């Protein structure tokens with residue numbers, strides 16, 4: 001089953017970033033982190049942000065999350081200015097940030113209760129059974145039904161990261177923002193979670209913006225790879241459209257000429273045009 005083309009193109013300007021600049025005040029004075037960022041993300045699109053360490057990927061993601069405000073420019077999501085964090089934009093961090101004293105179920109339930117347990121404009125507050133069903137469904141989506149009563153200390157790193165993803169998905173966000181969600185995992189667990197994420201995104205038609213250092217991860221998952229120049233005052237150097245058909249299979253793609261072409265384009269950008277002393281892939 002492939003994703004209908006309309007999923008990605010129905011709203012080509014779902015997220016719209018215009019003329020964004022981010023300058024930080026530091027002890028040594030002003031530090032220009034980002035300049036002149038212009039980017040649009042379509043509804044249902046999967047976008048990867050890639051670039052060398054310190055180029056401002058997390059800074060850009062935090063701006064979309066509404067965790068910070070830009071020094072200049074504007075960010076719009078679903079026709080509304082991004083003025084702060086909101087449940088329609090869920091964030092998954094690298095370190096999963098689970099509460100260690102709560103079970104997997106309780107960690108997810110907490111967010112579900114906050115979003116759906118309160119009376120929201122145009123919607124009645126849901127009862128406990130409905131909130132429990134939502135939590136169970138999100139944990140099932142990431143294959144964690146058997147671990148719902150375990151605490152973070154009793155499960156593996158990959159499982160913790162799945163709880164973080166379940167918690168984000170349970171809020172039915174319009175946009176899933178992921179900051180190197182698999183960066184701390186071993187290669188095999190990372191591959192498994194990437195495949196699961198591909199399936200979940202295909203099922204939920206989520207719009208995703210993901211920060212990554214990993215070239216293969218970017219090509220395998222994305223519709224669009226946003227390649228950032230080195231900082232300070234980093235900006236978008238190039239946007240690569242990845243037109244590989246879905247569903248994507250990592251084994252079949254490994255020696256596909258199209259896959260290798262996209263991979264090389266990203267590597268050329270990172271290591272030739274934005275050569276940097278630090279490793280990026």
Ligand SMILES: Nc1ncnc2c1ncn2[C@@H]1O[C@H](COP(=O)(O)OP(=O)(O)OP(=O)(O)O)[C@@H](O)[C@H]1O
Nearest residue numbers: 024026031033052053054055056057058059060231
């Ligand atoms: N709150 C802040 N105050 C001052 N400088 C900051 C702040 N946040 C980020 N920076 C600086 O802005 C630049 C971009 O940082 P950012 O964390 O966004 O980069 P990144 O591309 O995500 O890096 P990495 O890949 O290593 O996580 C860096 O030079 C960083 O030191």
